[in-house]
Amino acid sequence: ASRSIASFQEHIVTSHRILALLGAGLSAPSGLPTFRGAGGLWRTYGVKQLATPAAFKEDPALVWTFFLDRIKAAREATPNKAHDALAELARRKDGFLTISMNIDGLSGRVNHPPSRIYYLHGNLFDVKCSRCNIFLRDTDAKAVTEPLHRLSGGISIQALNVPHCPSCEVGLLRPAVFWFTEALDSNTLRSIHSWIEEKPSIDTMLVIGTSAEVYPATAYIEAARKKGARVAVVNIEQEDPGLFALEEQDWYLQGDAAQVIPEMLKPVIGELPS
Ligand code: NAD
Numbered sequence: 001a002s003r004s005i006a007s008f009q010e011h012i013v014t015s016h017r018i019l020a021l022l023g024a025g026l027s028a029p030s031g032l033p034t035f036r037g038a039g040g041l042w043r044t045y046g047v048k049q050l051a052t053p054a055a056f057k058e059d060p061a062l063v064w065t066f067f068l069d070r071i072k073a074a075r076e077a078t079p080n081k082a083h084d085a086l087a088e089l090a091r092r093k094d095g096f097l098t099i100s101m102n103i104d105g106l107s108g109r110v111n112h113p114p115s116r117i118y119y120l121h122g123n124l125f126d127v128k129c130s131r132c133n134i135f136l137r138d139t140d141a142k143a144v145t146e147p148l149h150r151l152s153g154g155i156s157i158q159a160l161n162v163p164h165c166p167s168c169e170v171g172l173l174r175p176a177v178f179w180f181t182e183a184l185d186s187n188t189l190r191s192i193h194s195w196i197e198e199k200p201s202i203d204t205m206l207v208i209g210t211s212a213e214v215y216p217a218t219a220y221i222e223a224a225r226k227k228g229a230r231v232a233v234v235n236i237e238q239e240d241p242g243l244f245a246l247e248e249q250d251w252y253l254q255g256d257a258a259q260v261i262p263e264m265l266k267p268v269i270g271e272l273p274s
Contacts, residue, residue, distance in 0.1 A: 013267050020097070089265050092268055100119050118192055122176050204229055205221055207231060231246060231250040234255070
């Protein structure tokens, strides 16, 4: 794979159909930890002990405490130049679709056109019932999480404070993100699939700040490749970890997403306001 930003820039100018897959590394420059960089509860318990339906069943207060911490961090974080650059690309290129695995809401805060991005793993700020189908967003979700933030006082919440569903009154409310072992939203998967299949080719597949270990991330890279896409990986690791099966016509662009993304897209989006 090439390491030349210049040759990528030549290619992106003439690309019409572009697919991007975004991972936690995109928000790392905004101060939000990736799995690997994470501390606190995350390190003590391990993500797989906290972000699963089984963990919630076992200890819903612990899982809520962990997610309240994530919500607070995401709320206090500021989107970075890479979020800006990708939103600008979406405004300039009609054929650009983004699949975000991030749940932090940062792309939304730079007004990434909502019809041009799918949030594969949900949104930290939404709440749903673990039993019935009720789904709360915006002010309704806030009405649930705000009192919890006050109760937790940055420490932890107790079992008796875990909120119950206002509709069925039996189920416990939980963050509306997709946890390990859970099926993703079938409408979202279907829409992404239609976009991939609706035209004979895809020119470029951007893979940004993800270890692409979580299914279906790798499947999207393969699907784009089958449609002829050249793959460009942006990652802070010095060496390509070998997870993307990069080929000669692809790119491995090493560096901090907040610096590399605005640079590689510059011929299309111009200079971002500082
Ligand atoms: P991951 O932690 O497995 O991988 C992150 C990748 O980003 C690594 O390959 C790392 O080398 C790279 N990286 C770190 N800092 C970077 C930077 N500044 N610039 C470019 N690359 C950088 O994350 P994943 O592959 O996204 O999978 C983890 C799952 O958990 C996903 O669903 C993910 O979105 C979710 N998660 C989300 C957030 C968030 O919403 N901010 C944070 C942590 C985890």
